[in-house]
Amino acid sequence: xxxxxxxxxxxxxxxxxxxxxxxxxxxxxxxxxxxxxxxxxxxxxxxxxxxxxxxxxxxxxxxxxxxxxxxxxxxxxxxxxxxxxxxxxxxxxxxxxxxxxxxxxxxxxxxxxxxxxxxxxxxxxxxxxxxxxxxxxxxxxxxxxxxxxxxxxxxxxxxxxxxxxxxxxxxxxxxxxxxxxxxxxxxxxxxxxxxxxxxxxxxxxxxxxxxxxxxxxxxxxxxxxxxxxxxxxxxxxxxxxxxxxxxxxxxxxxxxxxxxxxxxxxxxxxxxxxxxxxxxxxxxxxxxxxxxxxxxxxxxxxxxxxxxxxxxxxxxxxxxxxxxxxxxxxxxxxxxxxxxxxxxxxxxxxxxxxxxxxxxxxxxxxxxxxxxxxxxxxxxxxxxxxxxxxxxxxxxxxxxxxxxxxxxxxxxxxxxxxxxxxxxxxxxxxxxxxxxxxxxxxxxxxxxxxxxxxxxxxxxxxxxxxxxxxxxxxxxxxxxxxxxxxxxxxxxxxxxxxxxxxxxxxxxxxxxx
Numbered sequence: 001x002x003x004x005x006x007x008x009x010x011x012x013x014x015x016x017x018x019x020x021x022x023x024x025x026x027x028x029x030x031x032x033x034x035x036x037x038x039x040x041x042x043x044x045x046x047x048x049x050x051x052x053x054x055x056x057x058x059x060x061x062x063x064x065x066x067x068x069x070x071x072x073x074x075x076x077x078x079x080x081x082x083x084x085x086x087x088x089x090x091x092x093x094x095x096x097x098x099x100x101x102x103x104x105x106x107x108x109x110x111x112x113x114x115x116x117x118x119x120x121x122x123x124x125x126x127x128x129x130x131x132x133x134x135x136x137x138x139x140x141x142x143x144x145x146x147x148x149x150x151x152x153x154x155x156x157x158x159x160x161x162x163x164x165x166x167x168x169x170x171x172x173x174x175x176x177x178x179x180x181x182x183x184x185x186x187x188x189x190x191x192x193x194x195x196x197x198x199x200x201x202x203x204x205x206x207x208x209x210x211x212x213x214x215x216x217x218x219x220x221x222x223x224x225x226x227x228x229x230x231x232x233x234x235x236x237x238x239x240x241x242x243x244x245x246x247x248x249x250x251x252x253x254x255x256x257x258x259x260x261x262x263x264x265x266x267x268x269x270x271x272x273x274x275x276x277x278x279x280x281x282x283x284x285x286x287x288x289x290x291x292x293x294x295x296x297x298x299x300x301x302x303x304x305x306x307x308x309x310x311x312x313x314x315x316x317x318x319x320x321x322x323x324x325x326x327x328x329x330x331x332x333x334x335x336x337x338x339x340x341x342x343x344x345x346x347x348x349x350x351x352x353x354x355x356x357x358x359x360x361x362x363x364x365x366x367x368x369x370x371x372x373x374x375x376x377x378x379x380x381x382x383x384x385x386x387x388x389x390x391x392x393x394x395x396x397x398x399x400x401x402x403x404x405x406x407x408x409x410x411x412x413x414x415x416x417x418x419x420x421x422x423x424x425x426x427x428x429x430x431x432x433x434x435x436x437x438x439x440x441x442x443x444x445x446x447x448x449x450x451x452x453x454x455x456x457x458x459x460x461x462x463x464x465x466x467x468x469x470x471x472x473x474x475x476x477x478x479x480x481x482x483x484x485x486x487x488x489x490x491x492x493x494x495x496x497x498x499x500x501x502x503x504x505x506x507x508x509x510x511x512x513x
Contacts, residue, residue: 047076047095049470050103050479053292063091067099069106076102093465100467100483107480112493135334138345142273142311142330143167143175143241153271153328155184160227160235162191162220162259165199166243166275166349175241175273180213187215188235193242193255194221195352202353221251225296226258229266238263241273243351244310245361246281248289249297249368249472252351256310257299257317264325271328274311274511278341278351279362281307281512286365286446287475287495288502298474303502304446305365307337308509315509331511340440354384359437366449367435372471374464375456376430380420387418388452389432392463396431399459403433406451406488410443412436447492454488 047057047067051074057067063080078098082089146153147169159179161167167175180187190197190213196205197217205219218224218231227238238259242252256272263270286304294300300317302308308316311329318327335344341358342348350356355364363385370388371377378384393399397415404413413433420426433452437443456464470479478494 047099049290049293049474049476050099050467052106052476053290059095062087063089063095065095065099067102072106074102074105096467097465100470100479103476104480104484106476107484107486108477108494112477112481112490113497114493134339134343135336137334138170139276139335139339140333141170141275141346142332143178144169145330145333146273147178151179151182151185153330154179154182154237154239157185157237157269158235159185159187160189160191160232160238161187162193162238162240162242162255164193164195164197164242164351166351167241167273168347168349170346172347174212176210176215177212179239180215187213189231190215190217191220191227191231191238191259192217194251196221199350199352220255220258225255227262232262232266232268235268237269237271239271239273240310240314241275242310243275243349244277244313245351245355245364246277246279246306246308247361247365247368248286248299248302248304248306250351250364251296253310253313254296254299256314260314260317260323260325260327261321264323269326269328270314271330272311272314273330274309274332276332276335276339276341276344276346277307277309278358279305279365280340281309281312281337281510283307283444284499284503284506285444285496287473287478288498289474290476293474295474297472303499304369304473308506309511312506312509312511315511316506319509320505329511335512337510337512354379356384359440360385362437362440362443363435363445363448366445366447367452369446369449369469369472370453372468373453373466374424374468375432376418376420376424378418378420379424380422380426381418383434387416387432387434389416389418389430390463391425391428391430392460393431396433399431399455400433402455402459403452406455408443408448408451410437410439410441411448412438446495450482450491450495451488453482454491457482457485 047065051067051069055067055069059065063082063084065078067076076099078095080091082091084091161176161179163175176190179185190210192205195201205221207219208217210217240256240259244250244252260270283305284303284307288301288303289298291301311331314327314329318325355361367377367385367388375388375390378387381387400413400415413435416434417429417431419429453466453469457466466482473479481491481494
């Protein structure tokens, strides 16, 4: 049963006292909307992402759900006896689609805000003859600077190193080995993020031990995702050295946030060894995360394409959250905001198993938004995030022609068939499109990803399930606009509506020009 639009509100079945009795164990704080409660259960988070901040509700074990927004008198009640989540049935997708459909009632009829031209970042182009020249020589990373200084800033410190396969110096040497050999530093433990210390694991990562140094490796992508007191025993400094890809939902950012939070709680100094944003730090794109939708893939209220280095991001988080942590960022030398990774002179190391090139990192910022839906984004192929498809797309070139007709800058589409060997549709032939980046400075990958989602909605309404885009988009107003079928320009307007304010927020934390 589904009731919405005041069907319950008019008869006042759900009075405040009833709601308190039903949900009191889960109340986590007052808000300013409606009855003013949020529900803490992780099972309810997905449904709440389609309703306004401050709405309330919960889910039941057999698949039932209730969600309420009294100010608008929109109520959703879903009754089902399918056993969820581990019985004979799984009602998760039904609950998501129903709540998304009801959520479209909240789509704004107003026009999205217009970003003033002065707030739009400059395109990333080669410097003019009379402009600032690119730095001479390769970029020097934070790790390289520590090596050159013989690790003096860490002298006498008891260090835990959060790193993975990307934590190498300009010669390709592991930071683990360099720090372990530093005579005035005691390296006590290693910490690994998602994909593990070698970057090869595509599942939960177990604890382990480093073969070369014998040091324990604590996993921050398993049962524990924060460094615990046991892991931090005897450590007074955490050093973070991981290559980011410049995209909000790349989980290394969250691992850094957790390290900063735990460092603040326990009086541990955190040092971030900065590395370049591989897709430049000059472009900001996509909607900001709604502040109540924080998760492991949504660590802070930043856009999808961040336009920041990981050191700049750390400074923003510490300042905006007022974390009581001593933070040191060891900055890059010879790096400018407009530089791509292949212009740095640094060795490319795959930051994760399915981002193997700079182009894939760029496309991940947009194509990645579709990953939670029922399409393959190329995992299990040689070109992850460069192809998108599904078995129910039987005329790939027709889809490619439609995407090319949209006139998106910097990208061309070609119809393809491909067969993933793992992940979604493993072993099945999928029709779809291959994305060719024709101008990396002009392409706006978030816009491309949203346009592709919109085209799939229009051409395959019975097959494509767009509601799950919200998993990584985490922005209600943009998602409502998508689901309601608004004109694409309007969707992009909502997606980029907060860019100007974010650029102002970002400005105090920028280290590089």
